[in-house]
Amino acid sequence: MTQPVVDVVAGRARGRSRRRWWVHLALIVTVAVSLALEPVLALHIALGLLFVGFVVVHLVQRRRVSTALLRRLRHPRSLPTPGGRLAMADAALGALTLVMLGSGLWDWASGHPTRIRWHAITGVVLAGFLLVHTLRRRGRLRSSRVS
Numbered sequence: 001m002t003q004p005v006v007d008v009v010a011g012r013a014r015g016r017s018r019r020r021w022w023v024h025l026a027l028i029v030t031v032a033v034s035l036a037l038e039p040v041l042a043l044h045i046a047l048g049l050l051f052v053g054f055v056v057v058h059l060v061q062r063r064r065v066s067t068a069l070l071r072r073l074r075h076p077r078s079l080p081t082p083g084g085r086l087a088m089a090d091a092a093l094g095a096l097t098l099v100m101l102g103s104g105l106w107d108w109a110s111g112h113p114t115r116i117r118w119h120a121i122t123g124v125v126l127a128g129f130l131l132v133h134t135l136r137r138r139g140r141l142r143s144s145r146v147s
Contacts, residue, residue: 020061026054031130035123045108052101059094066090093133096126 034047059066069087078084103118113119 016061023054023058023061027051027058028134030054031127035127045104048101048104052097055094055097089133093126093129096122096129100126 030047030051034044034051037043037047069083069090072078072084072087073091075084079088100119100122103114103122107113107119
């Protein structure tokens with residue numbers, strides 16, 4: 001006996017939602033543990049790179065939304081709208097993540113922090129931004145169905 005199509009589609013949606021929840025959880029855990037273990041440089045680096053990897057997975061999971069938000073950034077009139085503000089927030093998160101990765105790699109490669117502590121400054125700004133980002137979406141983190 002075959003399953004009705006509705007049950008199969010609902011099961012796939014639940015599976016995607018569950019995978020998105022695991023990625024959300026991995027993002028939260030890697031950031032929190034990386035910050036807590038900042039003095040243990042090897043773990044901090046490994047968790048930071050793992051976080052960046054999960055950011056890529058997160059963006060792939062929501063590729064249609066990310067593409068639509070990128071399109072909004074090209075039209076200044078749309079920026080004051082809720083979708084435009086979300087596009088700017090996503091762009092800021094992406095830029096901060098890239099600056100965080102680049103400045104961390106620079107500090108690591110040079111063997112010491114730069115005079116202007118770009119990695120530390122970016123880390124504080126990114127952590128604050130991620131905290132607000134997560135708290136505003138906490139009700140949707142487990143049941144997200146964006147693709």
